[in-house]
Amino acid sequence: MESIFSFCFAILIAPLLPAVIQKVKANFGGRQGPPLLINYYTMAKLFKKGSVYSTSTTFVFRMGPVVGCATSLMMLLFFPLAGVAPVFSFHGDVLILFYLMGLGRFFTILAALDTASPFEGMGAAREAFFSTLAEATIFGILVLFYRLTGSLSFAEFFTGTQPIAITGAHGAQLILVIIALYIVMLTENSRVPIDDPTTHLELTMIHEVMILDHSGPDLALIELGAWFKLLFYSGFLAMLLDPFQLQNVWLNGLLFYAVVTFIYITIGTVESITARYKMNMVPKFILTPFILVFFATILTMELIK
């Protein structure tokens, strides 16, 4: 029951949190920014609209948003948000989940290529490239966590017999992991400095350009998927950062979402004070976390015997 409640709460709050980023960015720019509920209004607006489909497209174009949204939801179904046991969980679930994420990307890319637009092709090519680099880091993290906990599931990582925590025995290595995961989060969610998600213009060269032709409820599904995915990654980070594991579920949840909000604020800050990298810089930037994680894993060779 608790798990389902936690899952539903996450779905409901997922659109709220990105507004925090917008607020922070507005503050840096000396503006007031949109209301915190902006994304709910956007949802309502998009859901009310119809769509215009390009004559070039096929059913794949319509499937893209659905698959993308479903895969992001799967992540939340299996992740122990705020330490509450997830709705589903089994040994090995991380493998299938990150591969499902790959499936979502597969269809997003196909939907973009379906439009026959050169812009979207460009975005698709970049998305395909950068995600192969980010995937190496993610599996590096899984190797390290398996080494630390002997398990392959999100629930056991954080609530098992040897939970991973920054205050635990391997806190020092976790710092490297946290930095790595933060960069992966920026990559996978197409944030600055890899991509700029705010403008629906042709100049945002990766993710946003891929969804140029989507409109109405389809676009709403894509946005929802993106918010769930961002919540998953920041929740992952928050579980690593949050040092408290309290008995009280409510207090625990409050703390967890406070940390999540803090992560969203840092994303907003990063976006306000940095510019997007030139494209040829991006692969180097994405490979940095892999080195960090690999190093952290090598460290465990002597520490765990």
Added chain:
Amino acid sequence: MDTMFVSLAVILAGGVAALLFARQFTLMKLATIATTSAGCILGLVYSLTNLLSNTGTIGQSWNWLHIFTLAFKVDSIALFFLVPIFTIPPLALFYSFHYMGDKAKATRTAVNYFFFAILVASMALVVTAANIVTFALAWEIMSLSSFFLVVFDYQVKENRQAGYLYFIFAQGGAMLLFAAFALLYHYTGSFAFSSFSTIPEGAKLLVFILAFLGFGSKAGIFPLHIWLPKAHPAAPSHISAIMSGVMIKMGIYGIFRIYLLLEAATPLIGQIVLVTGMVTGVLGVVYALAKQDIKQLLAYSSVENIGIILIGLGIGMVGVSEQNQAMAFFGFAGAFLHVFNHSIFKSLLFMGAGAVLHKAKSKNIDQLGGLMKRMPITGRTFLAGSVAISGLPPFSGFIGEFLIYYGAFYGINNHRIPFILAILAIVSLAVIGGLAAACFTKVVGLAFLGEPRTENAAKSTEAGSSMTMIMIFLAIACLVIGVVPEPFIRLAFAGIKDIPYTAGYDIQAFMEIVRQISQTGAIFIGLLLLISLLRKILYMKKVIGSGGTWGCGFTQPTVRMQYTGTSYAAEIIDFYRPFVPVKSIYTGISKIFPGKTTWETDVEDVAEINFQQHLIQPLLKLINKLRWIQHGKIQLYIAYIVLAIIILLLLL
């Protein structure tokens, strides 16, 4: 055992029937397809029933020419490899009914069916052979019959060249195998496989490396893979499906069999196989990404999948030498399951490519586009196969890779070298997965989606019904194996039950995980349907418009503006540059008012270049100097023979 020989006889009868009825084109096709398929189904029933029951190993032998013994033996490993050998050919034959539609080539088609039957039978003999003579015989028949299948369109010069290249690699590989066998015979004095483990420990590594290279040239390990991307585009598509889906796995079978027979204690063998697997996998998929010819791309993707299978075997072998039973068990089982899965989705993809080639008259991605609307069934099944081969759930490719991952993760608790190798294996599997997804989004996205780039692509229509039916069947199989993997995983487990070290591993806990995987697949599909329903409801009674793609204000788009395969892959290829040389030719602009200028780019195979520079050219130089021996005078040739006999008599 007798059942299997009967089935082989029926298969060969099908081949002979093709020759007999060669004048009646349709009758010939029907007769041979029906007979050969019946034989295959009989063989499949035999191998499946024996595999799933606990019959143990069965052997049989005959005297041949009074000198040699032809010995056969089936254990679980042989039975497992028989499953794809008997499953894919009937499907490929059925597909060929419409694919081989050119009546003018009736005789040639009949010969093709004849060699097809021989190929199937010889593959079955390869996996059941129990001594050196039998194995070598079956192996050579397999190589030769597949050579004749490749050169079906022998009038085209490229096809002949591809055939020769394949022939050279097949025979070069066989030469290495015979070297390994000779070494074995030198120590044991016996042809029997069972005597291999008695040779001195020091010789085992050498024997293994020779055999590994020999079998590897058949399987397509890097850098011995260069015949694959040439031979597959040359062969008819259902032949490519058989060769890529089944025949190259005979190389894998050989590597695994020799490993088991040698019982070597050195951990080096496992490490060699694992590292080769990683290199083969990553470079295979990068080259696949770089190619624009669909069949060539699929050939490189076979190289990649051979890499994945070798990673699985390597994990298993490292597990054996590390005394880590779980690691060994899941490594081997994952490799076996991937052998089976790959035979299914690779056949599907080659058949799809064949349909495209037939209807759109091109296999170059940069000349296709928009086929999903014109060939809806081919397009949809190709999409299913692409998701499966990229290893994405809920399709079949994921399951085999999951087992390999699972085994590799068990390796993480080991000592230094296995630990590092396990990490590298996991990371390279992840990278291969990502690149494979990039590669197959390229094929589907650019060849099947978007707008047609040429006249021919725009005019293409759906392929014949025998072709589409088989593709639908294979696509459904990919999904079923992904969602209900349990019986297929049990099949793979049954396949490895005769491996001594992993026998008796308790699979109860793992079967629970398998059930969870299939539940996760079901949840995902349920969620997908739910969101689709929501989407339907949201779109009810709404205005759905249609128009051109948003060109960011540009109102005169042409189909040539679309992203091409070359540009899609460019950035990734650039990243792997030292291993993937790109050759571009740019004529440049010279005058003030520039005329027509051209720019050409092509990715060259680094293995091919090095073979040419460091092996072929020095060899040619040497052989050119010996050319005077060949003068065309028959009496002198006879003198050579007499001289050779005299020398041999004196020396021996």
